[in-house]
Amino acid sequence: MKVDNVKNHRQSGYLLTRRIVSWAKWFVEQEVSPGDICVDATVGNGNDTLFLAECAGAQGRVYGFDIQSNAIENTKQKLAAAGMQKRVSLIQNSHAFMGNYLAPGTIKAVMFNLGYLPGGNPDLITEPESTVQALDAALHLLQKGGIITVASYRGHAGATEEYTSVNKFLTKLNSEKYKVLRLEPINHDNLPPVLFVAQRY
Incomplete structure (x- = not known):
């Protein structure tokens, strides 16, 4: 593959990823109102955390989880720059344990x-087992009408296994309690990112 083609391929993948994340935010915006409590299960560099803080407003609250100290620090800096740090509690722990910090039925x-x-260590990735544990915990935390979005990637080592676990878990949810959407491009040769959206009735 020529260098220009490689660059275009990477740029296409980057844009596709951004669109998936934008769709996730759109779904969240339809449900979250000022005063709500939200969770960023994987704070990373704080982009989703800041977005949730903006949605929840000054009377709301956001809880952010990540196992990496540099992710927590990066997010602190992003929130401080936007004047949003007082709306967010950052917790350096696995998202699998979010149920230890939050009450059932309280999260939007x-x-x-x-x-x-x-920008971090690509060998440190989310894992299928803990991600499914976190999803199960998140379902118990949701209030009626609450929503979960999952941006799942399949292009790095271990990602396909995680996607498969997430897909299997969400597919088996009781359809009388939850509605689940899977949004993915269907005309790409590579393995594009997938967005899952689950809402409690």
Whole structure:
């Protein structure tokens, strides 16, 4: 593949990823109102955390989880620059344990952005087992009408296994309690990112 083609291919993948994340935000915006409590299950560099803080407003609250100290620090800096740090509690722990910090039936939205920390160590990735545990915990935290979004990637080592686990878990949810959407491009040769959206009735 020529260098220009490689560059275009990477740029296309980047734009596709951004669109998936934009769709996730759109779904969250339809449900979250000022005063709501939200969770960023994978804070990364803080983009989704800041977005949720803006949606929840000054009377709301956002809880952000990440196991990496540099992710927590990057997010702190982003929130401080936007004057949003007082709206957010950052917790350096696995998202699998979010149920230890929050009460069932109190959360309006939970956002997952799976994979590795952009700009960080690509060998440190979200794992199928803990991600499914976190999804199960998130379902118990949701209030009626609450929503979960999961941006799942399939282009790095271990990603396909995680996608498969997430897809299997969400597919088996009771259709009388949850509605689940899977949004993905269907005309790409590579493995594009996929967005899952689950809402509690």
